[in-house]
Amino acid sequence: MTNFSLIDGLRGIVMRGPNLTESCSFFENLWGLTLSHSENDEVFFRCNGSEPIAYGLINNPVFGIEYIHFSTKDRSSMNALFKQLVKQNCTIISKPGEFNDFSGGYGFEILDPENRRLRFRTDALKLTNNKKWGYPDKVSHVVLNTPDMERLQDFFTSVLGFRVSDYSGDQMVFLRCNNEHHTIALSRSNHPSVNHVAFDLSSIDEFMHSIGRMKQAGHNVSWGPGRHGPGNNPFAYFVSPPGFVVEFTTELQIINEKKHQPKVWSRNDPASMDLWMTAGPPSTAQRTAMQGKPDPGFPNQINSKGK
Ligand SMILES: [Fe+2]
Structure with missing residues (x-):
């Protein structure tokens, strides 16, 4: 793979909106995702691959993106990315540090020009590949x-x-x-x-x-x-x-x-x-x-x- 960006992949996206977790059975039983974690008003799904937060639903009065979730190869790429974004005057939500949610790892968050939250994470929990034929990877x-x-x-x-x-x-x-x-x-x-x-x-x-x-x-x-x-x-x-x-x-x-x-x-x-x-x-x-x-x-x- 050619490394032209310090971001090496898309992990997934977490959405928010009223009563979203009521749609769990659609995503789990029909769409073909598997619950990886849930707590209070938040549910997270995996696909067949190793990413624990491929898709998430959070109950919130307002519809929108909770965050778009990207990866970098390692911690030094993460630090280099942060430096690059500070130089470019990005709006920083959190500086590089350890995440304390169930997926863990290291990274930071910014806002894009239209105020979407972008989360960058490396060294996160990797689930065992769970290939189920006919279901999303x-x-x-x-x-x-x-x-x-x-x-x-x-x-x-x-x-x-x-x-x-x-x-x-x-x-x-x-x-x-x-x-x-x-x-x-x-x-x-x-x-x-x-x-x-x-x-x-x-x-x-x-x-x-x-x-x-x-x-x-x-x-x-x-x-x-x-x-x-x-x-x-x-x-x-x-x-x-x-x-x-x-x-x-x-x-x-x-x-x-x-x-x-x-x-x-x-x-x-x-x-x-x-x-x-x-x-x-x-x-x-x-x-x-x-x-x-x-x-x-x-x-x-x-x-x-x-x-
Ligand atoms: Fe498409």
């Missing part, structure tokens, strides 16, 4: 809606060290921090929110099997199955009980850093976002669900510059 990517795509793209590339993989017209940009085509993508919108969170299956058979499991339980695909142009990944989207859009995906493109050139995929060509032409364009209801609920940003923000 990990969180593949998070797509964020933003009212200022240029500013957020600049933050992810110039400040965090991500690279642009591709564009979908002037509506979306796909960003990578490792050799996977995108771990974060940005989509133009009226407000900051989560567009969707994608979970990776290790084969096309497991991807289709997951769609079948949902269908048999009465949850039909809301968009898909199809294969996207940017990233070349098969997709199947569902709307979860709290209204969050979640995606099954697989076979996401691995980038060759020496050869890859970002491309602008046309939004006028129906095959661009739907290579197989099986899914058709997203319905109005799907587009509305993907707008997400406006996220006012992480509460209790601290306006320290980490000095």
Whole structure:
């Protein structure tokens, strides 16, 4: 893997909102996650992989992102990342230190320009790989809606060290921090929110099997199955009980850093976002669900510059 960013991967995302933990059975019994930890008003799920906090739900009166969770290779990369972000005048929530939650490890937190909390963690608890055929291995990517795509793209590339993989017209940009085509993508919108969170299956058979499991339980695909142009990944989207859009995906493109050139995929060509032409364009209801609920940003923000 080429280390162009000190961030080497996406661990997952934790969401907050009213009565979110009531949706546990959807994520556990249908979507295919496994409870890794729960306490009071918080539940955390793992996938088949070793990450203990792949997806989390926290009860809170306000809908939004609790934090997006990234990893670095080791503690010295973590310290170097912190230095880099202080230099860039990022809003620091906490300086590098030990985490005292169940996943432990070492890291820090910042706010992005739209007040999303980003948590960076290394040396965390690693669970034993628990491969269950037909169930998600990990969180593949998070797509964020933003009212200022240029500013957020600049933050992810110039400040965090991500690279642009591709564009979908002037509506979306796909960003990578490792050799996977995108771990974060940005989509133009009226407000900051989560567009969707994608979970990776290790084969096309497991991807289709997951769609079948949902269908048999009465949850039909809301968009898909199809294969996207940017990233070349098969997709199947569902709307979860709290209204969050979640995606099954697989076979996401691995980038060759020496050869890859970002491309602008046309939004006028129906095959661009739907290579197989099986899914058709997203319905109005799907587009509305993907707008997400406006996220006012992480509460209790601290306006320290980490000095
Ligand atoms: Fe996606």
